[in-house]
Amino acid sequence: MTPATHQPSAGGQVHARVEIDLGERSYPILIGSSLLDDPATWSGLPKAATALIVTNETVGPLYAERLQQALSHHYPQVHVLALPDGEAYKTWDSLNLIFDALLSRGCDRKTVLFALGGGVVGDMTGFAAACYMRGVPFVQVPTTLLAQVDSSVGGKTAINHPLGKNMIGAFYQPERVVCDLDTLQTLPERELSAGLAEVIKYGPIHDLAFLDWIEANLPALRARDPKALAHAVQRSCEIKAEVVGQDEREAGLRAILNFGHTFGHAIEAGLGYGEWLHGEGVGCGMVMAARLSQRLGLLAEDKVERLVRLVEAAGLPVRGPQLKAGHGEGFEDLSNAQRYLQLMRVDKKAEAGEIKFVLVEDAGRAVVRGAPDALVAEVIDGCCA
Numbered sequence: 204m205t206p207a208t209h210q211p212s213a214g215g216q217v218h219a220r221v222e223i224d225l226g227e228r229s230y231p232i233l234i235g236s237s238l239l240d241d242p243a244t245w246s247g248l249p250k251a252a253t254a255l256i257v258t259n260e261t262v263g264p265l266y267a268e269r270l271q272q273a274l275s276h277h278y279p280q281v282h283v284l285a286l287p288d289g290e291a292y293k294t295w296d297s298l299n300l301i302f303d304a305l306l307s308r309g310c311d312r313k314t315v316l317f318a319l320g321g322g323v324v325g326d327m328t329g330f331a332a333a334c335y336m337r338g339v340p341f342v343q344v345p346t347t348l349l350a351q352v353d354s355s356v357g358g359k360t361a362i363n364h365p366l367g368k369n370m371i372g373a374f375y376q377p378e379r380v381v382c383d384l385d386t387l388q389t390l391p392e393r394e395l396s397a398g399l400a401e402v403i404k405y406g407p408i409h410d411l412a413f414l415d416w417i418e419a420n421l422p423a424l425r426a427r428d429p430k431a432l433a434h435a436v437q438r439s440c441e442i443k444a445e446v447v448g449q450d451e452r453e454a455g456l457r458a459i460l461n462f463g464h465t466f467g468h469a470i471e472a473g474l475g476y477g478e479w480l481h482g483e484g485v486g487c488g489m490v491m492a493a494r495l496s497q498r499l500g501l502l503a504e505d506k507v508e509r510l511v512r513l514v515e516a517a518g519l520p521v522r523g524p525q526l527k528a529g530h531g532e533g534f535e536d537l538s539n540a541q542r543y544l545q546l547m548r549v550d551k552k553a554e555a556g557e558i559k560f561v562l563v564e565d566a567g568r569a570v571v572r573g574a575p576d577a578l579v580a581e582v583i584d585g586c587c588a
Contacts, residue, residue: 214240215238215244216238221441230378230380233379235384240270242277254314254315255305256317258324259285259321263283265346265389266319266386267285284301286300290480291475301331312336315340321346327360333375342378342379342381348394351398351440352401374452380440395425400485405442410442465492467487469543495560496562502563540581541580558576
């Protein structure tokens, strides 16, 4: 992983280039401004007769035509597919819309897919690329803060199942990730806060100096200051690149990147996908995980309260919701804490029915371990009171 400056073309300006070191599957993350419209951004990608931009109905009208024009310098045919917008549409039906578009246009195994949008678009496009003709190239073009600092990097692709988030998918690396920071200026406030959850998580699990920086610069981040956003995206990508480079398929170390996600995914599934944004679930989930860390003697109370203040200051929820009925027979008869526990047992880190949590130690280190159900239930009750 080597962050470095990059000579800009006459159009776009690259602030930083972060390398994901995965041998023959290595690729760069380009972070900068005016990258979307610059044909030079897209040079050196796999050659093909056709490219397909997969976007959604919100992002498409803002950026699809501009990307299509830039890509037309490299690909004879550039098509656009706009999917319905939202986590609720991260499904088989939406995935099939991508396959329909590819097959109806006679796209071959050299066709390149471009994921233009947030985490939902990126995850589904990557999964479609992994499956279509047993694998075609794709490029991540994230337009949300959450996608730029997390979901577009590292090759996780998936769709949701009603009983669990991201349970059906594949590890499949992109050819390149292009983070045009200008797209963050059109991001709704709620989406910006959701992205800040994934920025914040890197501090407690890996880099306390970055946590200090986030605290000092949170007002600038919420005000969309370009320099602050550039540093937040760059440092987040550097940390993720370092972790993914050591553990691509989450056999061990990479699991620490799921800090807050075990609780957060239960919130998303238990409310119905789209009720809370992913980053909102992660923000609240980090609070729950920190309080569980404290109850297990890993994290001092003042460190927990520091994180709670930061999550709240980012505009994120710090109190958990009451989960709804409808997730399996007998779900409605369970207590709220039992509903959380039932959903967390289908988390990807669970082993033989035992829930594994990403917990934080005082020195800015994360550990993955289990905890007694009764203690977890007490934490949930306390956080949802």
